[in-house]
Amino acid sequence: MSPNTWVIEMPTQKARAHPFPRRISPYRTPSRDAFTRDPPAMGPSPPLKNHDHPVFEDIRTIMSVLKASGLMPIYEQVSSYEVGPPTKTNEFYSFFVRGVVHALTIFNIYSLFTPNSAQLFYSYRETDNVNQWIELLLCILTYTLTVFVCARNTKNMLRIMNEILELDEEVRRQFGANLNQDFGFSVKFLVGIAASQAYIIVLKIYAVQGVITSTxxxxxxxxxxxxxxxxxxxxxxxxxxxxxxxxxxxxxxxLNGYTYGPQQKRKGGGRRRQRDNINSYPNPNSNPAIMEHFPEDSLFIYRMHNKLLRIYKGINDCCNLILVSFLGYSFYTVTTNCYNLFVQITAKGMVSPNILQWCLAWLCLHVSLLALLSRSCGLTTREANATSQILARVYAKCREYKNMIDKFLTKSIKQEVQFTAYGFFAIDNSTLFKIFSAVTTYLVILIQFKQLEDSKVEDPVPEQT
Structure with a gap:
């Protein structure tokens, strides 16, 4: 966000005397709601415990893996809405793990350029050999860059987590809502990643001829x-x-709750049309007195929107280099495996089941990751941009309300929300299509190189006497 971004600073507010009643969440799952309204409590509320607001408990498994591998700091839980920096022991552990990773990376690069790797990474065609080496080097580069960027952004990641927790605390104090969702997809992806990598290793071991060395x-x-x-x-x-x-x-x-309520009531004789996208909050204009809460809600929403944009940009800044490298690596991996599948299918000899399974495993892994990343970026970007669009449709009764809306809309018009790969291109729902378009183009080039090599083998140049 630019330094001139308009931000409304809202003073500390007490909980509303008559909060909205409990409503049905659109994220309802078999286990729990995404966010629920707590009933108004009589008297002072009891202190929160660490497990009362588990925003990061939903992704605890995947965060544990990243902590153990040194990609995430082993932070300390200060309270339900604050995390602290790692202790000296945990910081030393992360530093040690990252050092081992870099040492193994240097060892692997050295081994790849020695005859020790010939039994693992060798093919009979020059084009296949080049593709394998480029893919391996991109894999090493992507992981090394991931470790380096994660180590550099330790403080920034803790700041992002604290901002999310602080924002949730304000939402709970203002509206009594717990913003949680079941992130079971992260555990499923984690299991799928482990299973696919183990399966790929087994396939590679069975494909190697002779005794495999320790290197x-x-x-x-x-x-x-x-x-x-x-x-x-x-x-x-x-x-x-x-x-x-x-x-x-x-x-x-x-904001949707304040949209077009009075106009629809006048046109429909007291009957309002049911909107598809309003299913967890009834229209506050069903009771005209609730419109009095619009100034208070709008100030809170403006400040919350600014904080979310700052968090959104912070996540992008922490991940943009990693995303550029990963997207390049995934693009090349998908291309080479599609090329290997084409070679196997069009080969005159017997098709190798080992290579087919190898290619399909890589394709399933990378395509699913690209689809997950594109969908997550697309959904978040769409919701971030939808706030100004929804607010533009809000019918304001007083001049004061119109002035407040105009300020927010003026700020939103000048501010473009995008999740980018280091500014090279935006990542959204169309990214997967763009990648496959580029894969198709590069695949045609590889096939042409293969046909050129085959023609040289079939029609050798006669020796001159």
């Missing part, structure tokens, strides 16, 4: 770890975006 085992193991942890971080970034999306959606639903 080759180290190369295979670390190659799987690099791919697995990079994919895990992408799932974690997608989960953070989902958290921001839920909070954008919450404030949009609050």
């Amino acid at each position: 080759s085992y180290i190369l295979l193991a670390f190659y799987a770890i690099q791919n697995g942890l990079t994919a895990t971080y992408i799932v974690f970034a997608s989960a953070l975006l989902r958290i921001v999306y839920i909070r954008f959606h919450f404030i949009n639903q609050l």
